[in-house]
Amino acid sequence: MNDSLVPAGIGRVETPLIPPVVTPESRRDPYPLFRLLREHSPVHFDEATSSWYVSRYADVAELLLDLRLGAHDYPEWIHGLPEPDRSVIVPVEEHLARWPVFSDRPAQARLRRLLQPALTRSAVQELEPEIVETARRWAAALPEGPADLLADFARPTARWTVARLLGLPEEAGRLLEEWSDPLIDYVGHPGMDVEAALVAAPAVAALTEFVHTELLPRASTPVAVGLARATQDPGIEPEDVVAMVAQLVTGGIEPTATATCVAALRTTGRGGDPDTVETEIEEALRADPPFQIAVREAKTSFSYRGHHFTKGQRVVLLLASAGQDDSGTRDRRGCPVTGAGRGPEPHLAFSRGRHYCLGAPLARLHLRAAASALHEAEVPARIDRAAVVRGEFFGLAAYRAVPLRAR
Numbered sequence: 001m002n003d004s005l006v007p008a009g010i011g012r013v014e015t016p017l018i019p020p021v022v023t024p025e026s027r028r029d030p031y032p033l034f035r036l037l038r039e040h041s042p043v044h045f046d047e048a049t050s051s052w053y054v055s056r057y058a059d060v061a062e063l064l065l066d067l068r069l070g071a072h073d074y075p076e077w078i079h080g081l082p083e084p085d086r087s088v089i090v091p092v093e094e095h096l097a098r099w100p101v102f103s104d105r106p107a108q109a110r111l112r113r114l115l116q117p118a119l120t121r122s123a124v125q126e127l128e129p130e131i132v133e134t135a136r137r138w139a140a141a142l143p144e145g146p147a148d149l150l151a152d153f154a155r156p157t158a159r160w161t162v163a164r165l166l167g168l169p170e171e172a173g174r175l176l177e178e179w180s181d182p183l184i185d186y187v188g189h190p191g192m193d194v195e196a197a198l199v200a201a202p203a204v205a206a207l208t209e210f211v212h213t214e215l216l217p218r219a220s221t222p223v224a225v226g227l228a229r230a231t232q233d234p235g236i237e238p239e240d241v242v243a244m245v246a247q248l249v250t251g252g253i254e255p256t257a258t259a260t261c262v263a264a265l266r267t268t269g270r271g272g273d274p275d276t277v278e279t280e281i282e283e284a285l286r287a288d289p290p291f292q293i294a295v296r297e298a299k300t301s302f303s304y305r306g307h308h309f310t311k312g313q314r315v316v317l318l319l320a321s322a323g324q325d326d327s328g329t330r331d332r333r334g335c336p337v338t339g340a341g342r343g344p345e346p347h348l349a350f351s352r353g354r355h356y357c358l359g360a361p362l363a364r365l366h367l368r369a370a371a372s373a374l375h376e377a378e379v380p381a382r383i384d385r386a387a388v389v390r391g392e393f394f395g396l397a398a399y400r401a402v403p404l405r406a407r
Helices: 024-028 031-040 057-064 076-080 085-096 106-119 121-140 149-165 170-188 194-218 222-230 238-252 254-266 274-287 319-323 360-376
Strands: 043-046 051-054 069-071 293-298 302-304 307-309 314-318 399-401
Touching (some): 051 057, 057 319, 076 085, 085 194, 085 238, 106 121, 121 149, 149 170, 149 238, 149 360, 149 399, 170 238, 170 254, 238 254, 238 360, 254 360, 254 399, 274 360, 293 319
Parallel strands (some): 051 314
Antiparallel strands (some): 043 051, 302 307
16 A cells, blocks of 8 residues: 555654755754654655765664775865865865865875874873863863853863873964864855855965974974874875874864863763763763764765665764664663773764774863863853853854853
8 A cells, every 4th residue: 555645643653754954953953853863764865965864873883884984085076166266165175185084095094003102091191180280270260250161161271282282382272273263164064165165274274384384393292293203104295294283183172172061061060079070071972972973975885774875975974863862772881981881882972993083082081171170160050051052063063152150
């Protein structure tokens, strides 16, 4: 029998109409859409963006490791754009195409191998005393009157940690933040936004000059030394090194500041003991991760869950939706870092496989220090939740303001 001929309510359940994925509503709050997709179309093709969207945890976790999917290739067609759009967008896209998270080229894999020893959990642990002291200093310095958690604590501490990682003074962290913001803004816009590119292109040029004239010649930390050594590798081009720095900076400032705010907003107020803080951080990363999607491309045609992915098609893995998936027998208990005592399904905020976030150990260390400092200063209770303003991006979680009431 043709179900379309059966009157509503007789013999079948009505399937809700799935709206276009990227809309003003989903940019303000994607979670209602994610739930709709998980429940009714977990592997969904969106005509408006010509892309597949995968929303359930088990599928996202599996496809992150599937070698039939790879980084989304550089869009050669942008060279056919009319002027002046082409001269604005091409430099930004060429730069982004070299970010390891967006590339499967051998140069990016070599860079990851060079830097990984300096970013392990044991390696970044040496920075913990300084990061803890800095977080406490900024928390104690928050104004007694009205303030903003994002502008007055989350961002300054995140940029300090990134600058320290690269062996740069605190003032240089402000420059890195100035260049990072336009790149995050460009990445967070759907499609290729010319106005966003107009701001991002000068940021790429300024960062490139800074890396080659300031950062690399004065390399003093393990990460900076690794970057300097990479310039001597014939398989790595100077632009690849700049792209790695850009990814470390953009991944270390805005997303870390966002996660700091998410954790503070979700705090239960039961004190800042280490176990509680650790749980708060991991739950914040699961429930509302800064990077909400992982964009992939089908490198070969294949079928998945009864759907056919054609070679070259864009496949968007919804990391944030996966974190909200309550289906199955997921067990989120146990140590959130080591996995001891926990089920086999940790959150996917840092992705998985060859594109796993290199900076995850440092991000966790920083977030623990920040959350502990905020607890000690009794800051979460001051948040004016009704006045919080989120940015309107698809694929990125970000805040514009997280106001604090006067003490």
